[in-house]
Amino acid sequence: MIRFDSVGMRYGSGEEVLKDISFDIDPGSFQFLTGPSGAGKTSLLRLLFMSLKPSRGLIKVFGKDSATLTNEELPGIRRRIGIVFQDFRLLDHLTLYENVALPLRVRGYEERSYRRDVIDLLKWVGLNERIDAFPPILSGGEKQRAAVARALIDQPELLLADEPTGNLDPNLARRLLRLFIELNRSGTSVVIATHDLNLMDQYDARRLVLNDGRLQIYA
């Protein structure tokens, strides 16, 4: 599904923040991406999401060399990937319902065709009472759950989540992890960037550990 081969990344003329990164993400796999702050987790996620170009090396996404993807091909590839940003990136002028439905709306689907799915998902993440609320009045945890729901709404083949449980209490974090596991069982590959050891201990999954820009993999 995704293949990194000797990938290096640097910002400007600084040192490489990622060095000789090589790994595969197989279909239906589940992995945690972890490491200390500043180790390069977010940069690696951005490479996976193709919002950054590597300074060197090869990245293959769904069998295509990311360096040769055209601007017209990118939206189609991105629709196969769901992403949960660390800073949520919800649109403040849209209701929670509209934020979660946004990926389907921009694909041109009729509102009635996805209404039930969006409401179901909002209920599952515990936001059914906040359907018509606007993000500015939500708590950090609520925003995070909404961001997760938005990433899941279109059943992506790959889910990337950047610290998805960072603002959640342990119960809700466990519940969210269960959702990710269930999603993974239904065939979606999952990459969760986190440094929450407690979260990782709850599920036996491959760990991609970044340290000083280098990657170690623990199966």
Next chain:
Amino acid sequence: MPDLETKPIKPVEKTPEDAEHKQHSIVPRSSVSGSTLTLVVAIMAFLASLTLGAVWTVNDTAQSWQNDVSREITVQVRPVDGVDLDTALISARQIVGSYPGVRSVNVVDNVAMAALLEPWLGGGLNLEELPVPRLVSVSINESNPPDMEAMAAQLKANVPGASLDNHRAWIERLTTMARTTILTGLLIFVLMMIATVLTVVFATRGAMAGSKHIIEVLHFVGAEQSYIATQFQKHFLFLGLRGALAGGFFAIVFFLFVGWWASGNPADPTSNQVEALFGTFGIGIGGYLSILLLIFIISVLTALTSRFTVLRHVGTLDRSSGDG
């Protein structure tokens, strides 16, 4: 949507939540920057419309001055010893009237002459006592003018003291002045349009600066570039149209008011003077249509600027190089 059958969720029954949810515009309808942009567009549209209308009025006025002068020629008959001035005037009128292309011939009578000279010589003039030349005013067909040279030669041969003034020097000076005025007006209009374009472009970009996060989110949830660009284009077309319509409307009201005032409605000396100089001071249907065209251009310009700004920003989001 993931398969949630294994989750502790009860099947969801039909609830009021199943009712259609209000869809807000993806680009927020109202914002401070949007209002500012509308105001800037309105001001620029107003100024550009004023400039356009002013050029239009000057053009019309210059044309009418030129036409008025070129529609008329004058025969001047100077007093000559031993020649009866009235007889000479009658002869001159007969000669001039015999030429094809002459529409009417009028001898300016003593009363009118006295009125013409009053500002310089004062009232109560007795023209019989003064060696003042008399005038014959001749109205001609501009499209088929009489043979001026033949007319002048015949007058000189048959009417002592008569000479023909076809106002050529005046017309040439007026034409030059009119062309210069129109060119100056057009230059000002072009500069005004450049200023309008730049102001609208930069104001649109400024208004969009606060919307970059929206572009990014749409982009990262898989929206096509054209979809994002169209959302912004529609929004900014609306803002631009609203501003341009307001500016154009006030410009049209301004021209209607000045036209009414200059046509002597309040009957004051200033408005009479303006009317004498500019005629009716109307910009006519053509002028109003030009303002409508201007409104359309400014609106489209606003929309296109937003489109290109979106496309450029999306271009920077797509796999920006870490190498910077």
